[in-house]
Amino acid sequence: MSALGEALTQYITVRRALGTRLAEPANTLRQFVTFLEQEGSAHITTALALRWATARPGVQKATWGRRLSMVRKFAAWWSAFDPQTEVPPRHLVSSRHRRPRPHIYTxxxxxxxxxxxxxxxxxxxxxxxxxxxxxxxxxxxxxxxxxxxxxxxxxxxxxxxxxxxxxxxxxxxxxxxxxxxxxxxxxxxxxxxxxxxxxxxxxxxxxxxxxxxxxxxxxxxxxxxxxxxVGLRPANGSPRAGRGPRLQDFRHSFVTGRLVAWYRAGADVTRELPKLATYVGHTEVGLTYWYIEAVPELLMLATERQSGRADTGGAR
Structure with a gap:
């Protein structure tokens, strides 16, 4: 198995350990890794990702965008281990509406x-x-x-x-x-x-x-x-709000802060997460798991925790 294939296996293992089924993305990303191997590339590049995502004719652009989004998440995770990995930028092709990346307030x-x-x-x-x-x-x-x-x-x-x-x-x-x-x-x-x-x-x-x-x-x-x-949005004199941190992001910051603290303290996040979901009013724990995917630091901490458990045979 290639290094990218092994990386994908670890990525899928980590995401599923965090409660995500990852059925469609797992199959789709395996196809992407096979494509890279056929192209003789040992690294993810934006050009190859875009060519692969848009290679299927006769489908809506939203499908291209969804495929590229799956690659982007995998690439963002793998780039922490492989500095030659390129993370495809957003909006290369149109796609369905996605939740905006949260701003985590310091x-x-x-x-x-x-x-x-x-x-x-x-x-x-x-x-x-x-x-x-x-x-x-x-x-x-x-x-x-x-x-x-x-x-x-x-x-x-x-x-x-x-x-x-x-x-x-x-x-x-x-x-x-x-x-x-x-x-x-x-x-x-x-x-x-x-x-x-x-x-x-x-x-x-x-x-x-x-x-x-x-x-x-x-x-x-x-x-x-x-x-x-305070400099969190550009002072352009326009009456329009434009883009920038939102009030909703205090909620994201609260949840992220708790998760980061638990990971750093070595707590069993899987056991603690349902309590946090109840506290913030999520109808299901999967909604709270979204923060782990959305915040790179959390996904890295989760990866390190999962890798540590694998090294010790799953002991806690």
Missing amino acids: EAQTQALMAAAAQCRSPTGLRALTYTTLIGLLAATGLRPGEALALDRSDVDLQNGILFIRETKFGKSRLVPIAATTRLALAHYAARRDALCPHPQTPAFLLSERGRRLAGSSVRRMFVRLSRA
């Missing part, structure tokens, strides 16, 4: 965004307080932005440190325990909020300057302004 970036939010001006000062709290809450809990905005006062149990998330995505509700530091931050916000806005127009926990529930569109516009202020 601690410094989160702090910078909160500091920028604290500088927001408003007549009462409630805007700065609310946006600082919102960013901190998303970073600390991994809530979906819509879940945080939908919280009512009755959903936030500050005495026991529990958030009640009501019938959000997929129509499910769940209880979300929060850390002591998060509980104290929310308690501080609630006290200051009530002093600044004693007669709100809504039962919402997070209030706008006018005492109303925050609107998702307004929050997204404000976040673009904050992102530009």
Whole structure:
């Protein structure tokens, strides 16, 4: 078996150990490796990947894109071991919509965004307080932005440190325990909020300057302004949001941070992952496994863990 063939076998083993069935990609990638061997290439190149992906006539371009996407994931993983591997860039051919690669916020970036939010001006000062709290809450809990905005006062149990998330995505509700530091931050916000806005127009926990529930569109516009202020988006003067880190990426960062910490600590991630999936409200563990594929550092850690188990005969 060639080096690429052995690499593919390891790649499939790692991905399946992480809970991915990988039925179609496994067969498709074997065809790709056979093609490379026939071409006499010991390395993945963009030119060969594109030629192979588009070699099938009479199919939709989406099929070409899907084939190339499978190669891209394999190449991204193998490039960590083989520096001569080329990872085909995205959008070489049109394809179906894919989930955007998440931006993983560093601690410094989160702090910078909160500091920028604290500088927001408003007549009462409630805007700065609310946006600082919102960013901190998303970073600390991994809530979906819509879940945080939908919280009512009755959903936030500050005495026991529990958030009640009501019938959000997929129509499910769940209880979300929060850390002591998060509980104290929310308690501080609630006290200051009530002093600044004693007669709100809504039962919402997070209030706008006018005492109303925050609107998702307004929050997204404000976040673009904050992102530009700290350099996470280009300050081009355009009113359009453009591309860049999103509020949703705090959720991705939360999940990724937990997974990285578990891998580095030597924890049994397979056992811990269902707990994390329940905490963040995923309907199935496979949705949480997506983060391992989407974040190169996680896939590398997972590969190292799987390789270590293979070297010790699967012992844990």
